Amino acid sequence: MIQIGEYNTLEILRDTQPGLFLGDSEGNEVLLPNRYVPEHFEIGDKIEVFVYLDNEERIIATTTKPYIKNGEFAMLRCNEVSKYGAFLDFGLVKELFCPFKEQAFPMKKGGWYLVRCYIDEKTERLVASSKTNRFLDNTNLTVEQFEEVDLIASHPSDIGMNVIVNNIHSGLIYKDNIYQDISVGDKLKGIVKKIRPGNKLDITLGQIGYRSIEPNADKILEELKDNSGFLPYNDKSSPEDIKDALEMSKKSFKKAIGTLYKQKLILIKEDGIHLNQH
Structure with a gap:
């Protein structure tokens, strides 16, 4: 069956004056207008198209990819x-x-x-x-605590940013877990930090517990390499400075530099952290 609002892989049936007629295995057909016809094709080839209704309510196919499809x-x-x-x-x-x-x-x-x-x-x-x-439902959750999820920033609130989770559920990132600028519509990766009563989802952008150490440590290493082996931050730096510069909490920063120090990858000094060149 040809699905409206979806990508369909269809067979090229015949070449006509208005364009190519495409069909599925059930005998359904749709027109691909001439402006979308590929330069090289053969009857019987398979082609992926997006199907929708045109301005005259006729079912039509296009090879142009829309910004959104049904259910997105x-x-x-x-x-x-x-x-x-x-x-x-x-x-x-x-x-x-x-x-x-x-x-x-x-x-x-x-x-x-x-x-x-x-x-x-x-x-x-x-x-x-x-x-x-109205398109989101947390009645039957399809996610678990500590699971990585896809997010879309939905709308801000006084306590944080509401997010769409895996295109299905609603969740919330609290302000104290936001270490970067987020705008409505941004697509992000996150972790289910907690499932509260009523199946309410608390989401964090950083990874949780020991999972957060390595990614943050890698980020600090990259920042050091990009800044000639030095960053003016250490245990005495303010949480605000660390958040603004590295987009992470001071707690995550301290864990990360602790890991790097134990691995002898950095030196921690009064003026900040230095890449260990030896």
Whole structure:
């Protein structure tokens, strides 16, 4: 079955005036317009295309990769607002429609918004919603404590940054676990630090416990190499200076330089840490 809003690998059936007709194993067909036809092809070749409905509601294929597909979240720019809703640029000739009822806040031309792409059941069209929370569910968790997860920064709060976890769940990174600038829509890697009552997920950007030592130690080594073997930070440096310079907590920094010192890779002095050149 040809899936709207998805990438489909289809067979080239015939070459016609408007373009190539492609088909699946069930006898379904879709047109690939001439502007997307590859320079070299043969009847019977397989080709990967994205399928959607064009401005006239006809099913159509394209070799252009959109910025978002069905079931995904992404930051998109609003090209226009009409009396029906907003039209977002998602990388194709046709724009992605976001009805007013699906806007968490009124969209404005030129603004960027985190949206979820889905198929409207009535029209079978791809549409967008910036009410992202309604697509997230923590009832049955698919993650465990200490598991690495994919994150999308969703929206800030007074206590941290809300995140979308593995495209399915909602989570929170507390302010004291944020050591870098994060903007809505940023894609990050994180760790499930804790699962609280109600299946609420506490997320950390750094790795936990002993897992954090080696990556942070590697980072400090790279910083030393990039700064002629010296960094003006040690045990006496303020947490704020370490956070600003190295994007890690002072606790993680102390563990990392302790590891490097034991391995005789660095020297710790009054003015900072030095790469051991011997």
